[in-house]
């Protein structure tokens with residue numbers, strides 16, 4: 001049974017994409033939007049993002065049969081607690097947070113007795129805000145559900161159906177496992193981008209405008225990632241601290257090996273490593289899982 005009254009809380013990149021995709025792809029759905037920021041609510045009204053924009057959490061919650069929480073992971077507990085008093089007992093709650101164990105805990109504490117099916121659509125861009133979203137964002141992208149043990153399987157199926165209706169492929173995982181996988185595939189790459197762009201800007205005094213002038217190469221790709229939302233990523237690193245620190249330790253060890261190979265002129269070791277990483281990139285591209293920007297280009301042709 002599909003949902004007919006969906007409330008999206010947090011109308012930024014992901015929330016506005018969920019609202020757009022739901023209205024475009026689920027027949028007869030009524031989408032209500034809510035954001036704590038009045039300017040975001042005003043913009044959402046101006047661009048006609050939802051069928052209705054609520055001015056407070058009670059009005060947002062009252063009629064919902066599905067709530068999709070699309071706020072930064074550090075704000076999930078607060079956003080859920082604000083909805084709790086008016087949320088119908090049979091409403092199902094899902095979210096889109098980039099890490100899951102801390103969100104599962106925060107939502108369970110804020111919404112005792114409610115059915116919660118946490119989710120992470122692994123799709124996005126470096127943009128944020130209500131005008132940045134687009135209806136095709138989730139097309140052919142993974143959405144990982146991390147229902148805590150004992151979650152009603154019918155509710156899990158309904159939420160899986162919702163994400164499939166938005167175009168995503170659905171997979172299920174334990175929250176801790178999700179957080180370790182995403183620490184290496186998403187969180188660590190963002191940390192590296194934030195670091196290298198910072199390093200280059202520290203050097204800028206020496207190199208004058210060369211950092212900008214010659215940034216057509218690899219550095220430019222890092223600047224895109226490093227332009228990602230500061231609040232969102234602060235929250236991700238604090239919430240997924242253990243897994244990120246563990247992956248960072250492994251990364252540092254691997255970096256030290258490459259450093260050593262360069263120092264001692266071990267060309268074969270470098271060549272073998274780069275050959276392996278090239279094969280990984282090619283297999284990702286073959287599976288059609290190259291980056292969100294490429295997908296953005298394709299879907300906006």
Ligand SMILES: NC(=O)C1=CN([C@@H]2O[C@H](COP(=O)(O)OP(=O)(O)OC[C@H]3O[C@@H](n4cnc5c(N)ncnc54)[C@H](O)[C@@H]3O)[C@@H](O)[C@H]2O)C=CC1
Pocket residue numbers: 009010011012013014015034035036037040070071072073075078079096097098099120121122123124125126127128129130229232236
């Ligand atoms: N940006 C990305 O590429 C992806 C982000 N995510 C996750 O999606 C969530 C949202 O990220 P974005 O849409 O990129 O952020 P965003 O910054 O574009 O939007 C977040 C919105 O939440 C609102 N908000 C904050 N606290 C609130 C509260 N207590 N109640 C109501 N509204 C509140 C903000 O005013 C803002 O408009 C995050 O949890 C993030 O980890 C998941 C996949 C991809």
Ligand SMILES: O=C(O)C(=O)Cc1ccc(O)cc1
Pocket residue numbers: 097098121122123124125126186225291292
């Ligand atoms: O813009 C990019 O390259 C991303 O990696 C987007 C992204 C950011 C956070 C997520 O949890 C999922 C996807």
